[in-house]
Amino acid sequence: MTIEPNNPTGGVPVSADPVGADIDAPAQTPSSPRKGMFGITGSGDVSGFGGLVRRHPEVVGTPKPYGGYFDEVTDALEEAYPGFADAIEKVVVDRGELTLHIKAERIAEVAQIMRDDESLRFELCSSVSGVDYLNSDARRLHVAYHLTSMTYRRRVRLEVAVPVGGFVPSVTSVYPTADWQERETYDMFGVVFAGHPNLTRVLMPDDWEGHPQRKDYPLGGVPVEYKGAEIPPPDQRRVYQ
Amino acid sequence: MTQSGYASERETTEGRVFTVTGGDWDTVTGSVDPLSNEKIVVNMGPQHPSTHGVLRLVLELEGETVTDVRPVVGYLHTGIEKNLEYRNWTQGTTFVTRADYLAPLFNEAGYCLAVEKLLGITDQITERANTIRVLFMELNRISSHLVWLATTGMELGAISMMLYGFREREYILDIFEETTGLRMNHAYFRPGGVAQDIPESAIKKIRDFLVYLPKKLKEYEDMLSGQVIWQERTQGVAVLDVTGCLALGITGPVLRSAGLAWDLRKTMPYCGYETYEFDVPTATTADVWGRYQVRLAEIRESLKIVEQALDRLRPGPIFVADKKIAWPAQLAVGLDGMGNSLEHVAKIMGQSMESLIHHFKLVTEGFRVPPGQVYVSIEHPRGELGVHAVSDGGTHPYRVHMRDPSFVNLQAIPAMAEGALLADVIAGGASLDPVMGGCDR
Known part of the structure; x- marks a missing residue:
């Protein structure tokens, strides 16, 4: 974004992009699928390991029964929510945690039922956080909602996926606590929450450009001298993966 | 409109401006019509002694009554979560410990429990490592609550409490230093165990502290609780009931001061907390006074747990047997x-x-962690600390999110402060015990 030096609207004239804002920054970490072993590309690689490609494992749905309280939760949701078959994309049980993958446009409806239904009662939205799965374009940005039922002492994770520029309905009308957490997810990942009362940056400065937690956003940093040797910034060091 | 002989007035675009030339303030202030006067906006912070670090509050005032509060955070954002993605899993503890700097061991514990759950080695953590973790977390809880008592005392006018609180905390920091080498930012808990064993000298110090603190605590309680000013400043101030707490996601002592005994150590135990005997203190007043009493009682409960943990410390390994995970041990x-x-x-x-x-x-x-995601939560001195960790199967975290209680709890400031007096904003904000390092990460 460029603002004319003598802008007629008043305010502070800005002639250059703010420091650190570089929206066209090149991808610094090839995250998925990962390529090569030592972070070497081009002619420096004589080992041949640079050609190795690691594939991302596919997330597969878990077949019923899920075990524990997971069956009760999914059954109760299915009973209370008529659009269950349409809204729930996948049910995953992994490491003793239940994840419901939900169509992004249905998340607020599902959250409402998760909170209000007598046999679900997820009163507390513990956490909202984003994850950037680079290279999976239509499902690149994930938002994970961790709900807690204090009545039944249960936890469940709701997860939605949208492409860059996609919308997720805000759950702030169901869980007011999601206000700042959705703002943080917007700030860091650029996920737009439709219906949020005040979707502005919360941790980064208001005039910052780019969304720092995205995988194609560079870490930044300067080389430092330590005991006589110059250590490059962390994102430019040789990576052993 | 009265025209005072001492202060001439003129209308400007900013409102009415008085030019005071004489000394009679009664005449000057008497000529201001309180009803037609506009609201004023006061910016409090980010550098203000009573905002616990770099918190900024934009307040709209009508006289001394607060009509609107907008908390502004982010001044201490250091990109801890982003940095984790460029280091291996073990190095992660060095970063997370710096988030909430008054409770570093809780950040480490939350992170390590998440990594261990991803690795599937939660059951392999040795008895001694778990006991040491519980012991140190409870000492850390005491030190964090002591700082709360100290800073809140200072903010409400009890300056001596500030000195006492920090002094007693020093004893705990000495114990930490004896064991971990550092007073803060220990990087002591590692995925798989703890970095070093506790030396005998530290155990002796803890035993001495267990005798020392209860007496001092009694003194401080006597000093504050009977104080009329302390009572007036805290009772019935910044009330937030259970409904409000749940809607705003408030956990920890604030929720317990409203009467709900929700403590993750009891309700969703980890690190073997289910085997310790302790109570979850609650209050019913839902005000600053209730939070003060809950925190004092929690210090006493923590002392109980520390004592039990000391008694059950048996010699044994402090790391899991897997040498790939345990490599930095025995240095x-x-x-x-x-x-x-x-x-x-x-x-x-x-x-x-x-x-x-x-x-x-x-x-x-570093070691590889199988792909997947987990959410682990522990009872932090300020509420629920959640760690959402995602692994793509590599040696670095793919994504780690810390749900810090300070960040979530700060959303309660408008609910507590609007409609109250300006002085109660300070009391209410202090009763949330926000630590900006954790809030902004």
């Missing part, structure tokens, strides 16, 4: 002042080529 301080294991160096340099290869791989790469 000694070398000539260069850094941790080193001479036996290990002798072995890899002189005896075993395979050991050298393994050492190189483990030090440069």
